[in-house]
Amino acid sequence: MTGEPVLEIRNLSVEYGYDADAVRVLRDVNLTLHAGEVLGLAGESGCGKSTLAYAATRLLPPPGIITGGEVVFTSTRDDRRYDLLTATDDELRATRWEDTAIVFQGAMNSLNPVYRIGRQLTDAISAHRPEQSARQRRDRAAELLDMVGIPADRLRSYPHQLSGGMRQRVMIAMALALEPQLVIMDEPTTALDVVMQRQILQQLADLRTRLGFSVVFITHDVSLLIELADRIAVMYAGEIVEDATASQMYRTPRHPYTDGLLHSFPPLHGPRQELGGIPGAPPDLMSLPRGCTFAPRCRVALDRCRDERPALTATAFADREPHRRVACFQHEREAAAIPPSLTVM
Amino acid sequence: MRYLLRRAAFYLLTAWAAITLNFLIPRMLPGDPVRSLIARFQGRISVEATESLYILFGLDEQKSLWQQYLDYWGNLLSGNLGLSFAYFPTPVVDIIEQSLPWTLALVGLSTILSFVLGTMLGVWVGWRRGTWADGLLPVTNFLSAIPYFWIGLIAIAVFAVAWPIFPASGGFDPGLIPSATPEFIGSAIYHGLLPAFTIVISSVAGWILGMRNMMVTVSSEDYVTVAHAKGLPERRVMIGYAARNAVLPNVSGFALSLGFIVGGTLVTEMVFTYPGIGYMLFQAVGAKDYPLMQGFFLIITLSVLVANMLADIAYAVLDPRTRQEG
Numbered sequence: 001m002t003g004e005p006v007l008e009i010r011n012l013s014v015e016y017g018y019d020a021d022a023v024r025v026l027r028d029v030n031l032t033l034h035a036g037e038v039l040g041l042a043g044e045s046g047c048g049k050s051t052l053a054y055a056a057t058r059l060l061p062p063p064g065i066i067t068g069g070e071v072v073f074t075s076t077r078d079d080r081r082y083d084l085l086t087a088t089d090d091e092l093r094a095t096r097w098e099d100t101a102i103v104f105q106g107a108m109n110s111l112n113p114v115y116r117i118g119r120q121l122t123d124a125i126s127a128h129r130p131e132q133s134a135r136q137r138r139d140r141a142a143e144l145l146d147m148v149g150i151p152a153d154r155l156r157s158y159p160h161q162l163s164g165g166m167r168q169r170v171m172i173a174m175a176l177a178l179e180p181q182l183v184i185m186d187e188p189t190t191a192l193d194v195v196m197q198r199q200i201l202q203q204l205a206d207l208r209t210r211l212g213f214s215v216v217f218i219t220h221d222v223s224l225l226i227e228l229a230d231r232i233a234v235m236y237a238g239e240i241v242e243d244a245t246a247s248q249m250y251r252t253p254r255h256p257y258t259d260g261l262l263h264s265f266p267p268l269h270g271p272r273q274e275l276g277g278i279p280g281a282p283p284d285l286m287s288l289p290r291g292c293t294f295a296p297r298c299r300v301a302l303d304r305c306r307d308e309r310p311a312l313t314a315t316a317f318a319d320r321e322p323h324r325r326v327a328c329f330q331h332e333r334e335a336a337a338i339p340p341s342l343t344v345m
Numbered sequence: 346m347r348y349l350l351r352r353a354a355f356y357l358l359t360a361w362a363a364i365t366l367n368f369l370i371p372r373m374l375p376g377d378p379v380r381s382l383i384a385r386f387q388g389r390i391s392v393e394a395t396e397s398l399y400i401l402f403g404l405d406e407q408k409s410l411w412q413q414y415l416d417y418w419g420n421l422l423s424g425n426l427g428l429s430f431a432y433f434p435t436p437v438v439d440i441i442e443q444s445l446p447w448t449l450a451l452v453g454l455s456t457i458l459s460f461v462l463g464t465m466l467g468v469w470v471g472w473r474r475g476t477w478a479d480g481l482l483p484v485t486n487f488l489s490a491i492p493y494f495w496i497g498l499i500a501i502a503v504f505a506v507a508w509p510i511f512p513a514s515g516g517f518d519p520g521l522i523p524s525a526t527p528e529f530i531g532s533a534i535y536h537g538l539l540p541a542f543t544i545v546i547s548s549v550a551g552w553i554l555g556m557r558n559m560m561v562t563v564s565s566e567d568y569v570t571v572a573h574a575k576g577l578p579e580r581r582v583m584i585g586y587a588a589r590n591a592v593l594p595n596v597s598g599f600a601l602s603l604g605f606i607v608g609g610t611l612v613t614e615m616v617f618t619y620p621g622i623g624y625m626l627f628q629a630v631g632a633k634d635y636p637l638m639q640g641f642f643l644i645i646t647l648s649v650l651v652a653n654m655l656a657d658i659a660y661a662v663l664d665p666r667t668r669q670e671g
Binding site: 092093096114115128 | 475565570573575576586590664665
């Protein structure tokens with residue numbers, strides 16, 4: 001299905017705060033992204049999705065601290081391989097945007113209000129490709145805008161003269177400026193209306209087919225991911241609880257939390273049915289339960305779940321689904337977890 | 346362009362209102378300048394002289410207020426602001442001409458220096474927040490919390506009396522005649538150093554603090570994170586993305602403070618007996634010299650307006666969002 005690993009996140013842990021009060025928001029997260037893959041990262045607000053993206057690119061704002069782990073990037077174009085977390089500042093700066101570009105959550109605030117769009121598109125190019133002439137850079141910027149369907153004369157516009165959708169498309173164009181191998185998208189369409197969201201995602205899919213970069217797509221909208229992503233990782237309270245291909249996750253969610261997420265949006269086809277939420281609220285990261293973090297909200301929790309924390313491991317059906325991992329003791333439950341209304345499709 | 350024209354029209358209107366008020370207020374006060382002049386000469390003035398004084402001040406009773414107003418404008422446009430009482434019969438314009446350059450040079454240069462220095466330090470301290478650089482703030486805040494006259498007096502006591510490195514008062518060496526010779530200019534600069542130093546010391550903290558806080562705010566903006574993510578050199582992120590946006594409130598603060606330069610730091614000029622507008626204004630108030638005060642107020646009002654206008658232009662240049670197109 002997929003190629004070599006591009007980004008390997010191993011045992012990544014992040015804390016907010018400096019002393020005894022520090023909150024562990026990411027606990028030993030392991031995740032691998034393969035070349036050409038679209039990996040969806042889903043979960044409720046505050047589960048650590050964005051923190052994961054910021055930490056993996058070392059952009060975590062204070063007081064966030066990476067307390068352990070490694071993030072290994074392997075280039076598919078040459079044989080460069082490095083740990084982002086131990087690279088020096090200069091090495092890191094040289095590889096940023098060149099290897100990994102990011103489209104941030106706040107489309108509205110991601111552009112510098114006092115510079116023209118053109119300047120913001122070209123300054124990444126001039127920082128990384130100083131040998132290019134101003135003319136080449138400008139042509140490239142026009143080409144990038146054209147790629148996302150914005151006329152080139154917009155290069156002379158200021159951000160406040162563009163609509164929200166245009167700004168987000170400018171951000172996508174900017175992310176592709178240096179043809180990165182990996183693009184991280186942190187809720188890129190959350191602030192937009194559904195029509196614009198659809199347009200941008202379509203455009204993104206086309207661009208990905210043409211340019212062949214890998215994508216980490218972060219969103220709380222699981223229905224979007226099922227359509228868009230090759231593989232989905234579901235996060236809960238700072239941990240990955242399930243990691244499976246989109247279709248596996250959709251048809252047979254193995255973790256009760258994933259099951260709950262899949263039941264929390266309405267299917268477009270099939271009979272009408274009651275939407276089931278997940279009762280309760282995400283746990284307080286300051287005082288996590290001793291056992292499985294999801295146990296207090298889980299419908300099928302056993303006594304064991306409240307005492308022991310399940311590791312993210314292969315499922316009981318490892319021979320059928322070799323890449324799949326789930327952090328639940330009851331991963332062998334096959335039938336019970338299938339949402340009946342969704343299997344009909 | 347239309348934006349600038351509209352602003353210019355607004356400022357012309359404001360200037361007209363200010364000048365008209367400046368004309369009306371002294372005329373609404375009890376008494377008139379001639380009577381105070383007579384009082385000053387304690388009756389040793391003839392009736393004819395009194396009458397000619399009334400005509401000279403444009404106060405001969407027959408004229409209507411409207412006619413006076415028109416005459417006032419006529420005088421103003423031909424650069425005639427009347428005669429000073431305290432320095433009678435020197436025209437007010439001459440006194441302003443003499444004292445304005447001193448204030449502009451001393452307070453103007455030290456305000457600019459203080460702004461540039463404070464903003465640069467603020468950028469640096471704000472960018473390195475949470476490090477030892479934050480230790481600079483209590484020090485500068487302490488300096489700005491000291492009453493200014495006290496800093497001035499301490500500076501004189503230390504640098505002019507205990508170690509006589511700098512002169513204690515005046516704008517230039519009394520033995521010299523004001524002229525464009527290197528000797529005179531050197532003397533003027535030498536006399537200006539100590540007052541300039543005290544002004545910078547006491548005002549720099551405000552710029553540092555304002556800029557530092559804006560830097561901290563702007564540094565957490567998404568576009569700064571994007572700039573980091575793009576792998577731009579750190580200096581470029583700090584200057585082009587963070588400082589470039591953080592400086593906006595400081596720029597308007599600076600333009601406003603330019604307006605107060607002409608008002609002079611009254612206290613500075615008093616402490617250092619510096620021959621600028623502030624010192625002369627102090628003298629004028631003491632001598633109830635209405636024409637001189639009126640002249641100074643006019644200059645101060647106009648310069649505040651000009652400074653505001655500069656602030657508007659600077660803002661429009663620096664922040665594209667304030668430019669209204671179409």
